Amino acid sequence: MRCGSAPSVTVSLRYDEREVLVADLFAEPDPNLLDLCEEHVARMSAPVGWTVRDLRNPAPALTG
Numbered sequence: 001m002r003c004g005s006a007p008s009v010t011v012s013l014r015y016d017e018r019e020v021l022v023a024d025l026f027a028e029p030d031p032n033l034l035d036l037c038e039e040h041v042a043r044m045s046a047p048v049g050w051t052v053r054d055l056r057n058p059a060p061a062l063t064g
Contacts (some may be wrong), residue, residue, distance in 0.1 A: 007035035009056065011044070016049040024057060 011034040011052045013019075022041060029035060036044065046052045 003037055003040060005037035005039060008038050010035050011041065018047075020044075020046045020050055020052045021053050021055055022052065023055045 008025055010022050010030075012021045012023070012032075014021060025035060026033065044052075
């Protein structure tokens with residue numbers, strides 16, 4: 001099943017650096033990257049030992 005919400009961010013995984021990068025939605029979809037809606041990016045968690053870097057402009061306020 002696919003999410004019915006429009007994607008708002010592009011997520012990439014940098015395996016060598018153990019990083020998850022969250023960026024503004026890329027204009028063109030890339031099959032090697034993930035385009036996620038706001039709900040799914042908010043629920044996303046990184047693998048143990050990885051960091052998440054939010055590169056969106058402006059980056060949203062962190063909660064929690």
